[in-house]
Amino acid sequence: MTEEMTLVPERADTLPIEGAIDYLKRKFPDAVKDDTRQGYSGIIVDPAHLVEVARTACDELGFNYLSSATAVDYLGIDDSMEMVYHAYRISGGGALVFKAQTDRNKPEIPSLIEVYPGADFQEREAYDLYGIHFPGHPNLKRILLWDGFDGHPMRKDWKEAYYEQETKPFDSRWPKGYVRRAEELNVFGKNVKYPADLDLAKLSDMSEEALYSGMGLGVDVSSFPAQADELQTDRLVVNLGPHHPSTHGVFRMVVTLEGETIVALEPVMGYLHRNHEKIGERNAWNHNMPFTDRLDYISSMSNNLGYALAVEKLLAMGARYQPPTYRAEVIRVLMVELTRIVNHYWAIGFLLNDLGAFFTPALYAIAEREKILDFFEATAGSRMMCNYMRFQGVAKDLPERIRSVASHVNDKVRDFNTMDYLTELINERIPRSVDELDRYLTDSEIIKERTIGVGYLSPDMAIAYSTSGPLLRASGVPYDVRRAEPYSIYPELDFDVCVRHNGDIYDRYLIRLDEMRESIRILKQILPRLEKTQGESVFAGNKAIYMPRVPIGEAYGRVENPKGELGYYLVSQGDPKGPQNPWRYHVRAPSFINLTPLGAMCRGQKVADVVAILGSIDIVLGETDR
Amino acid sequence: MYGMGILKGLGVTFKHFIRTYLDDIKYAGRKYLRQENFEARQGLKADGAFTVMYPEEKIAVPERFRFVPFLVVEDPDHPERPGEDWCTSCGICAKVCPPQCIWIVRGEDPVTKRPVPQPEAFFIDIDICMNCGYCAEFCPFDAIKMDHDYELASYDRTRNHIHDKERLSKPFSYWMSIAPTTAREEAAARGGWEHPDVIKEFKKSNRTPTPVTEDWQQAKMNAAAFVEAQKAAAQAAAAAPPAAETAPTVQSAPPAAESTPSGELSPEERKRRREEALARKKAKQEKAAE
Secondary structure (H helix, E strand, O other): OHHHHOOOOOOHHHOOHHHHHHHHHHHOOOOEEEOOOOOOOOEEEOHHHHHHHHHHHHHHOOOOEEEEEEEEEOOOOOOEEEEEEEEEOOOOOOOEEEEEEEEOOOOEOOOOOOOOOOHHHHHHHHHHHHOOEOOOOOOOOOOOOOOOOOOOOOOOOOOOOOOOOOOOOOHHHOOEOOOOOHHHHOOOOOOOOOOOOOOHHHHHOOOHHHHHOOOOOOOOOOOOOOOOOOOOOOEEEEEEOOEOHHHOOEOEEEEEEEOOEEEEEEEEOOOOOOOHHHHHHHOOOOOHHHHHHOOOOOOHHHHHHHHHHHHHHHHOOOOOOOOOOHHHHHHHHHHHHHHHHHHHHHHHHHHHHHHOOOOHHHHHHHHHHHHHHHHHHHHHOOOOOOOOEEOOEEOOOOOOEEEEOOOOOOEEOOEEEHHHHHHHHHHHHHHHHHHHHHHHHOOOHHHHHHHOOOOOOOHHHHHHOOOOOHHHHOOOOOOOHHHHOOOOOHHHOOOOOOOOOOOOHHHHHHHHHHHHHHHHHHHHHHHHHHHHOOOOOOEOOOOOOOOOOOOOEEEEEEEEEOOEEEEEEEEEOOOOOOOOOOOEEEEEOHHHHOOOOHHHHHOOOEHHHHHHHHHHHOOOHHHHHO | OOOHHHHHHHHHHHHHHHHHHHHHHHHOOOOOOOHHHHHHHOOOOOOOOOOOOOOOOEEOOEOOOOOOEEEEEOOOOOOOOOOOEOOOOOOHHHHHOOOOOEEEEEEEOOOOOOEEEEEEEEEEEOOOOOOOOHHHHHOOOOOEEEOOOOOOOOOOHHHHOEEOHHHHEEEHHHHHHHOHHHHHHHHHHHOOOOOHHHHHHHHHOOOOOOOOOOOOHHHHHHHHHHHHHHHHHHHHHOOOHHHHHHHHHHHHOOOHHHHOOOOOOOHHHHHHHHHHHHHHHHHHHHHHHO
16 A cells, blocks of 8 residues: 555645545555446445545545535335435535445444534434434434434335325326315324334423433533632523524524523424425426425525536436526526525525614615515516526526516506616616615624624634535635536636635624625626527427436536525436436535534523524525425 | 714614605605506615505516416307317326326216316315416416416315316416416417417318417407308308308317327217217206206
């Protein structure tokens, strides 16, 4: 091994992906082998050596940013379970994909939390949904589901309460589609199953202990004798949420307090869990597009784009694929950047809510957002659930006029020329309102007092915890998927990756303003491109294919969503003709993974700041809980 | 100096507050009366309060707005095929529907057991519908469309929220009224204002579909003219009265032959099937009326 090692160039952390894989294969000849399955890439690592390989990849090869870690169940294909890891270099470039396979009956894969702390929630999710054990994980318990849930729902042999058929379209809908309601199948609603080892008496136990059991917390005054010169305080557990106006949804934080100072914080989520990924696997490829709208419902356009890009990567392996037309790409970028502005209006407005400026700033921001939503509504047909992107293009060209038709009593119509509307929106309205927000908020002493130096996240920690988006960039890490691994027409657009260096709430607020300004800059470059491509097709290929077949393989598509990096890991397997349904559909949700360092960020802060720190991460529960 | 930031912030708030009233003064009380004022208030030049006083005034939804599908049927006063479905019960909408909220019973000939291009029943569970618009987007016959009627609140979800064919069916003129531009684009793609199958039928029998350059009402007038001409021709030929009366409808009937593997059918056979279908429909209507 040592002889071969000398052949390796000195800077292993700049090797291209192939070189890095060779490096790993040389270093671990027994443990690492190529993934040779059709349409797959990366390496398969022996679980016994997984931690060493990951450490080498992270420390020596520079793949220090674990974007996604997820499990796949190959029941009926090779009857194994697999963990798939996508690690990137924070300096940009493609992914090092490594996988570890394990037996389905006794799945066990060593935890990577020592190497990548960002694997924390993702491994817990894999444990929760697939039942894979991760020896070495300090807190391996369910994260999205509750303890009384029977089974691991993402396993291929698990069936939901109203199970009808393995995949859509369901046969009962046509040609003999006699309607029935799901409730009719289950009149008394008794579809709950408990695991055999669950103590049902515990469920009706309303005591404090039961409430916080499993949190590793508890009221224990005696263990902390107060100093004589200090105010005597109790150690106290406070439950923030699940119903709390500041949690941006149904989200719970169990906070242990020492006086007013936070000793530990544990996020509890999953109240909005609907097993999006299982639904996604029952769905056909096309069906998933409107479901992605419901992830981060503030920015549905970018969710659509991420999914379209991931599926296009798979389609590109087949023969009949045509890349989206130039106009389609232009429209996609237009929509996505407008979405970023929408999202940041929202994020800033509600951050101010969390700081106590109740709803005045939020309403000013929302009023501006309305103008963009009007455009979305006229183009895509819906304000929030846009469902606008398609594989190889977009659903429809921009309308000539943003025009409404009166069809109700008291309807008032509006009629604008689309290009004029967009031009005015981008050149005047949005810059003016961003400036106004800036003028209104940036210098406010209250905001500065409440936010500067609060909720600090260091750059190293931000990378290690796999955070992304404004949270990562406000900590001084200029990482933006649009530049790190460009997609669509971003390479030809002129914009800067915003970065701020203090890593506190104030910088996270400022970076959102910066990003809005960069988005305006991009949009200004998009306008002439829209004019130039007027009348060109917005869809490549045959639009009438309603049930596309996707070539066998895997793909990981990621986009820079307003809230961070949104990734879709897709596996197409099974049917040799090209399956109609995804075998695996995984969403790497930025809101979910950005919560990993929440506990660390809040430690030592005051209880009043928790709400602001959470607000500065900018989560949306539709995406966190999936 | 302390307090400046707060004062500045308050200044912005105050300006927003004032703007609303300035707006009122600007329109001198006519703020809510005139159409242009509404457009200005709800456009990019608006300042101050942006509220719409629902339900006294409502923002009309744009053409592409989508909310719960409906089925397009021919207008009731259509001379040739009054009230007939555009839907051919091909099932594409049911298959492409992401939450699978569409149930279709395909029409079937009671004698031959062959499918006929007409749905026997059609249900949409609007509690499940996610308003994605795929059914309208992928329908090859432009027969299912997304509605604009968003005021669907009701007291009983178990009875009112499964829309059946009767509830879903809306005439083509309604579709024209809510989405004229889209309807025109689609008609241009079909090659005429008529149903795609009717256009196909026309081409076989040397009738020209109504060009999209003309008003859509022209399609009805053309059909009426055609019916008149047929009647006149029949009278002139002094043929047997019952045959002459049904002749035009036979011409325009949805081509049952299209979906059968045997290809062309004799006119007698088609007439027989047509009559059977009408009898079935009538029987069903009577049943429904009960």
